[in-house]
Amino acid sequence: MNKELLRYIGMRFLQFLLVIVIAVSINFLVPRLLPGDPIESLIARLQTSGGSQEMDVQAVTDAFRAKYGLDQPLINQYFNYWRDLFRFDLGVSLSSYPQSVSQMILRALPWSVGLLATATLIAFAVGSVLGAKLAWPRSSHLIRMFVPALMVLASIPFYLLAMILIYLLAVVWRVFPPAGGASPTLIMRFDMASALDILQHAMLPGLAIILGSVGLWALGMRSQTVSVLGEDYITFAQAKGLSPRRIFYRYGMRNALLPQVTALALSLGHVVSGAVLVEVIFNYPGLGALLYNAVRGQDYFLVQGVVLMLIFTLAVLLFIIDLIYPLLDPRIRR
Amino acid sequence: MTRIPYLRGTAASIRRNWREGRISPALVWGLAVLALIAVFSIVGPLFVNAENALVGAVIPRQPPSAEYLLGTDAQGRDMLTLLIFATPNTLKMGLLAGFIGVGLGMVLGLLAGNFRGPVDGGIRVVADALMTVPAIAILVVIAGNIEQMTTSVMALVVASLAWMFSTRTIRAQVLTIRERGYIEVAKVNGESSIEILFREIMPNLLPYIIASFVGTVSSAILAVIGLEALGLGAPQEITLGNTIYWSQQSSALLRGMWWWWLPPIIVIALISLGLFLTSIGFDRFANPRLNRQ
Numbered sequence: 296m297n298k299e300l301l302r303y304i305g306m307r308f309l310q311f312l313l314v315i316v317i318a319v320s321i322n323f324l325v326p327r328l329l330p331g332d333p334i335e336s337l338i339a340r341l342q343t344s345g346g347s348q349e350m351d352v353q354a355v356t357d358a359f360r361a362k363y364g365l366d367q368p369l370i371n372q373y374f375n376y377w378r379d380l381f382r383f384d385l386g387v388s389l390s391s392y393p394q395s396v397s398q399m400i401l402r403a404l405p406w407s408v409g410l411l412a413t414a415t416l417i418a419f420a421v422g423s424v425l426g427a428k429l430a431w432p433r434s435s436h437l438i439r440m441f442v443p444a445l446m447v448l449a450s451i452p453f454y455l456l457a458m459i460l461i462y463l464l465a466v467v468w469r470v471f472p473p474a475g476g477a478s479p480t481l482i483m484r485f486d487m488a489s490a491l492d493i494l495q496h497a498m499l500p501g502l503a504i505i506l507g508s509v510g511l512w513a514l515g516m517r518s519q520t521v522s523v524l525g526e527d528y529i530t531f532a533q534a535k536g537l538s539p540r541r542i543f544y545r546y547g548m549r550n551a552l553l554p555q556v557t558a559l560a561l562s563l564g565h566v567v568s569g570a571v572l573v574e575v576i577f578n579y580p581g582l583g584a585l586l587y588n589a590v591r592g593q594d595y596f597l598v599q600g601v602v603l604m605l606i607f608t609l610a611v612l613l614f615i616i617d618l619i620y621p622l623l624d625p626r627i628r629r
Numbered sequence: 630m631t632r633i634p635y636l637r638g639t640a641a642s643i644r645r646n647w648r649e650g651r652i653s654p655a656l657v658w659g660l661a662v663l664a665l666i667a668v669f670s671i672v673g674p675l676f677v678n679a680e681n682a683l684v685g686a687v688i689p690r691q692p693p694s695a696e697y698l699l700g701t702d703a704q705g706r707d708m709l710t711l712l713i714f715a716t717p718n719t720l721k722m723g724l725l726a727g728f729i730g731v732g733l734g735m736v737l738g739l740l741a742g743n744f745r746g747p748v749d750g751g752i753r754v755v756a757d758a759l760m761t762v763p764a765i766a767i768l769v770v771i772a773g774n775i776e777q778m779t780t781s782v783m784a785l786v787v788a789s790l791a792w793m794f795s796t797r798t799i800r801a802q803v804l805t806i807r808e809r810g811y812i813e814v815a816k817v818n819g820e821s822s823i824e825i826l827f828r829e830i831m832p833n834l835l836p837y838i839i840a841s842f843v844g845t846v847s848s849a850i851l852a853v854i855g856l857e858a859l860g861l862g863a864p865q866e867i868t869l870g871n872t873i874y875w876s877q878q879s880s881a882l883l884r885g886m887w888w889w890w891l892p893p894i895i896v897i898a899l900i901s902l903g904l905f906l907t908s909i910g911f912d913r914f915a916n917p918r919l920n921r922q
Contacts (some may be wrong), residue, residue, distance in 0.1 A: 315760065450901040452851050454858060455873075455894045461882050473883065565763040572765070572855050576877070587765060587859060590773030599771055609761050 304618065311614040313481050318606040323376050327369070334359045337389050365478040385603070386596035390589065396600035399585060406476050407574070407581030410497050410513055411566040421505070422512025427548045429513065430520035433505045433539055445510035453507025454572035461576070471499045474578040480536050500577045504570060508562075515558065519551040526550075555621060560616045564609040640874045646914075656910025662903030667898070673713035681707035682714050682867055693888050700888035703879045711867060712892055719869040720900070722784045722853045727846030729788035734795025734845075735838060741796070741824065743804025753800070756793040765811050765855055766788045779863050787852045792828040794848075795841035796801065806830050847904035854897060869893045 324530050334356055342352075360366040363386070364375055379386070385396035428434045429442060447455075463472035472495060477483070523529070524547055532542045571583035578584070582601060589597035646652050678685050690706040692698050699708035737756075741749040772778070772788050806812065807830070815829050856862055857870025858877065876882070878889040 307832045317758075446905065447898070451853065451894075451898045452901070454855065455897060456895065458873075458882060458890055462885075462887060466883060466885060475781050522655060561761055571769055574857060575859060583766075587769060591860075593773075602766065602770065605766060606762065613761065623687065 298434075299602065300621070303621065307614060311610055314610045314613075315607065318610065319377070319380065319603065320373075322603050322606070323373055333366065334363070343429070363408070365485075380603075384452025385600035388589075388594055388597050389623075390592035390594040396597050399597065400582065400600055400604055403580060403582045403585045406579060407583060408566055410500060410579065410583065411504065411570060412563065413497075414501040415562055415566060416558070417501075418505045418508040418556070419512055422509040423516045423548075423552065423555055426513035427520045429517045430524060430534045431543055431547070433543075440512075445513050447510075448506055449514060450508030451507065452572075453503050453570065454576055457503035457505045457573055457576050458499065460499050460506075462498060472496050473499070474629060476580040493520055498574050500570075502574055512555070516551060516555055519554055520547055523547055523551045528613070540603075556623065557616060557620075560612050561609075563607075563613045651914050655906045655909045655914045658916060659677065659903050659906030659908075659910050662899055662909060666720070666900055670713065670717040670720065671897075677707070677710040677713055677793075679714070681710040681712065690772065690886065692886075699759055699892050700886070702838065702858060702875065703881070703891050704875070705887070708888060708892060711872060712869075712896060715867045715869045715872055715893065716896055716900075718780060718866055719850060719853065720896075722780050722787070722868070723846045723850035723867040723900075725781065725784035726788040726791055726849035726853065727842055729785065730791030730845045731795045731838065731842045732837075733788070733792040734841065735799055735834075737792065737805060738796045738799025739826070739830075742800040742807070749800070755913075756796050759790060760797075762791045764852060768852060768856055769859065772856050778861070780868070783853055783856070783863055784849070785836050787849045787856070791849050791852070795838070795845060798837055799834060802834055803830060806833050835912065836911070838901055840908055842906055843911060847908065850897075850900060850904075869897055884916050 308570070322403060337359065338352060338356055347478055357366070367375070383397055385400070388394050388396055391399070399501055425438075425441065425445075428438050462474050464470045472478070475556035476496055476497075477489070477493050481489060484491050530540060531547050537546075571578070571587055574581045575587050586598065586601045588594075589601065637848040643652075656884060665696075683706065685705040687697065687701050687705050687707050689701055689703050693700040697707055697709070699712065701707055702711070737752050741752040767790060768786060771789070772783075775782060775786070812825060812829055815825050820828070853862070853868075854870035854873070857868055858873045860874050860878075862868065862871055862874070863872070872893045876886070879886075880891075881887075881889040
């Protein structure tokens with residue numbers, strides 16, 4: 296029994312390592328296969344910003360290549376890449392030059408995680424309870440009126456909801472600020488004023504994400520609950536004379552939640568990439584906006600860093616799900 | 630022979646399906662919304678002057694009026710005309726990406742389900758891995774690196790991450806269909822494996838292929854619009870996503886020009902709602918057991 300569990304964990308860990316190695320290799324190779332040369336575009340940018348100064352382009356290009364190690368054979372570059380990763384050295388940003396990529400990622404991370412993790416958890420909790428209630432034959436008819444509204448919400452992507460919210464709550468009625476992560480004049484401290492300011496700025500993007508995803512959670516939970524309620528053990532519980540409340544929470548909802556938890560873990564992984572569009576529309580200083588700006592500014596090292604961060608977080612989350620799942624559902628241990 | 634009843638496509642079979650409750654209200658509503666969109670983009674061009682969609686054709690920044698039903702944007706384009714020409718362009722990209730995505734998914738799903746073994750393992754690992762990665766982050770990286778963006782390239786980019794879902798659905802279906810009794814009968818009758826694939830398995834896959842096509846088109850359209858709203862689309866084309874991008878660039882939100890961004894959002898929401906309802910309705914159609922509730 297114990298040996299079996301250990302083998303299960305060992306196998307999953309090996310899979311996890313394999314995913315990481317493949318992801319890092321792809322992340323290393325793809326930018327080098329794509330057309331476009333980061334150094335040439337950097338030089339071009341320097342030339343335009345530096346006016347018409349004469350410079351020996353070839354010499355400068357070669358110097359940069361040597362500096363970033365791009366003049367070495369591919370296999371050496373690959374091993375250097377791994378060596379740097381273990382030092383958490385993701386290179387230096389090209390677009391905002393002296394800053395290191397890891398610095399920029401660390402600065403953007405709390406914004407994305409704070410906003411998206413909170414919004415995702417709220418949407419998950421509200422949506423799951425609502426979805427389960429929708430499937431329960433004893434719920435009132437009033438709650439069933441939600442279904443069409445939820446379908447409409449689920450089909451509008453949340454960046455479009457975000458635009459409607461900005462217009463209503465920041466332009467017509469000026470309740471919340473339309474953009475940014477905090478007031479530009481705010482001096483960040485650990486006090487109420489800073490917290491309130493940040494919360495106020497997070498309200499609109501948070502609301503957009505919650506409204507946009509609550510319908511999906513509710514509809515998913517609804518169909519899960521419907522299929523669980525058709526199981527024999529529900530009939531058996533009813534025959535035993537258990538109270539409907541107990542059947543609903545302990546037998547129905549609990550079993551229907553299992554697949555939802557997997558989906559939750561996956562969407563928490565997406566938190567790291569940030570909701571790119573929402574962050575761009577709200578000019579929110581998170582990872583999604585960072586990735587977008589890096590792509591637009593052809594900042595290869597920054598793009599690589601953000602994508603790597605994303606894959607790593609997802610792999611860790613999937614590994615954790617695999618570890619938790621046997622606890623939730625003993626059948627999986629086999 | 631495994632001809633499924635509703636393939637005969639006659640009025641009688643539709644009537645019978647209706648009576649048996651296989652055609653759900655969701656399917657009717659979904660198809661009705663989609664038909665509305667189709668009429669809008671096919672008949673619409675007959676009523677408007679195409680030149681009004683060009684920059685500077687009309688007085689800029691006009692709110693909706695009798696002359697300009699949906700107003701005009703800051704570049705002097707009539708919004709209604711713009712919308713009428715943008716909708717089919719966006720639909721075209723979604724349909725193209727859907728065809729490529731589902732075509733790829735069908736081939737890979739059939740390969741994986743039919744041959745099992747290492748082919749199956751490889752396809753499954755890649756599909757599962759790609760499904761967990763947030764598509765928009767990867768698409769932003771790909772689209773940002775393409776220099777000459779056109780609508781067809783856009784469809785290709787989006788299709789590159791749109792095949793996993795149909796691959797998985799079709800693989801799973803092939804696995805269950807292979808175990809059915811009539812496949813055994815066909816084998817005993819001496820049908821070759823190619824014949825079995827095309828004459829026994831394929832017709833039974835059709836409902837699932839159509840269902841995943843609807844789903845893929847829907848997510849492809851949303852991905853296309855998302856990329857365009859970020860300014861990563863084909864800049865010279867008139868599409869719904871580009872209209873959103875232009876309105877963002879001219880801060881139409883803060884200037885209160887709601888007639889610039891709200892109509893495209895409503896059209897997008899209708900397209901996506903129509904496809905969503907159709908896919909739910911089609912699920913019921915393909916698996917009547919779902920109706921038990």
